Amino acid sequence: MKLIEALPTVLSCRNLSKSFRGSHKQETVVLADINLEICKGTFVTILGQSGGGKSTLLKLLGGFLPSSSGKVLFNGHPLKGNTPDIGMIFQDHNLYPWMAVEQNVGFGFKIKGEKPGKYKHLVHEILDTVGLFHARKLYPHQLSGGMRQRVAIARSIVVKPTVLLLDEPFSALDVQLRRRLQEFLLALWSEMNTTMILVTHNVEEAILLGQNLVVVGDSPGRIVEEVQISDAQYRDRYHPDFLRLQRYLESVLEGTSKEQENGCCEEILAIPRIQRN
Amino acid sequence: MICGMFSCFVLICIWELVGFNPANPLTQVLPPPSKFLPVLFESDFKIGLGSQSTSIYQSVFVTLFRVFAGMTIAFLAAIVCGMLISLSEWAELFILPVLGVIAPIAPIAWVPLALVVFGISNLTAIFIVFMGVFFTLTIATVAEIKRIPENLLITARNLAGNRFNVWRMVVMPAVLPSVFTLLRLNFIAAWMAVLAAEMTGLRDGLGSVVMTGRNLFNSNLILLGICIIGISGFAVDRLLLLIQRKFFWWKV
Ligand SMILES: Nc1ncnc2c1ncn2[C@@H]1O[C@H](COP(=O)(O)OP(=O)(O)OP(=O)(O)O)[C@@H](O)[C@H]1O
């Protein structure tokens, strides 16, 4: 396991807030005062309830949305607009329906005006990694949901972004496929040097994948819990520690945890809770 | 397809039965295919009198050329203009309503104006088709561009696409299929407008075949013209459908 403390910060945000102006000119605060430090090469999962502002947070981190206040730092510099160094995979795959798998994956090169001969081998390599080499000539409507999501991952990862943001990439898939793709994503992550930030409302997924786990609470969204879980037992969904953490996080999510304010995570679970100053 | 052919066959049979009796007055105005089709062969595929005659192929070709030229120009222009308009909110606010007023004008209504402006030439017909199709398609292009899922565009920009490439590689392919569908639906109107122009002003094309028949009091010729119009219109529609299935099959 990679040692988190020793790694440099790649993405961080300070006092980040976002509010949307709804109808009747009233502002709804979706995110308030978010502070995050994301270290290079780590896998961070952001857990939150539906409608809690997870996608919004991810879009802010990627520079896809301007923040209302506070700022996002990427490699120490304020982020202005999105850059190709931060890739994003959306809740739905959003592949281009008129392109075959191969073209979709190579699109990141093509749109920069590169010649197909130059990147074709990269595309084939990544298609091999995601196990879709045989399907490279098919079109998105001929693929299953899981295949589409893998193509989307391949498309984002082939251009080698420093950070990859994943917005509930597996939420539309059935349990078996979801587990296979989770393993696939972990394998891909340990192979590449990419920092991954994955948003989910699924507690199990968040524990299973994350080294750092951030829980975003509801209305307005703020970070209510943050734990570090790099030990092996949290990669086994039937380990007692895993289940205990899962139960704890579920109660945090529902906001019923009385210990929440006291920060009892350490006492109950013996998990290092990230200290904020 | 087979069912359709069968229905056509039945229709022709009934027609032949009715027209079998030469004493029937209906036969004079509505001669059955067995009467008017031989006209084609007898006259060596030429229609009209003496030096003014043109071959039937040429008539079909002239009409098709006009419709296709008009539709192609209108299609390309509509895509380009639609994209330009949706580049700026001001253009949408000021130009779209004007297009909205012009679009519902039936293409046939442009015939007299076009005849005055362009005289008797191919340009007249092409202009009419263009006017009949262009405005509707431009409005549709703008609407379709608005309908493109935001995430498709974000992804493209995220992958470091510059503005021009995003428009060329994402926006354009995203709107092409639905605009082409609309073109296919508008084809009938364009087709009718060209025929109307050929009947009233222009001296060649399929429409003028029918008019020649009228001038010569030759109902065989009239029906021949009508049949060819029906068949070629149908063929073009099928052709457009084929193009759509082959080149513009996706849905965004
Ligand atoms: N562009 C926008 N304009 C106005 N309000 C918005 C906009 N985007 C998001 N919101 C609001 O922000 C809140 C959080 O939205 P967000 O999409 O971030 O939720 P989420 O946690 O990703 O939910 P889900 O799990 O369902 O995807 C919602 O209440 C939504 O109404």
Ligand SMILES: [Mg+2]
């Ligand atoms: Mg979301």
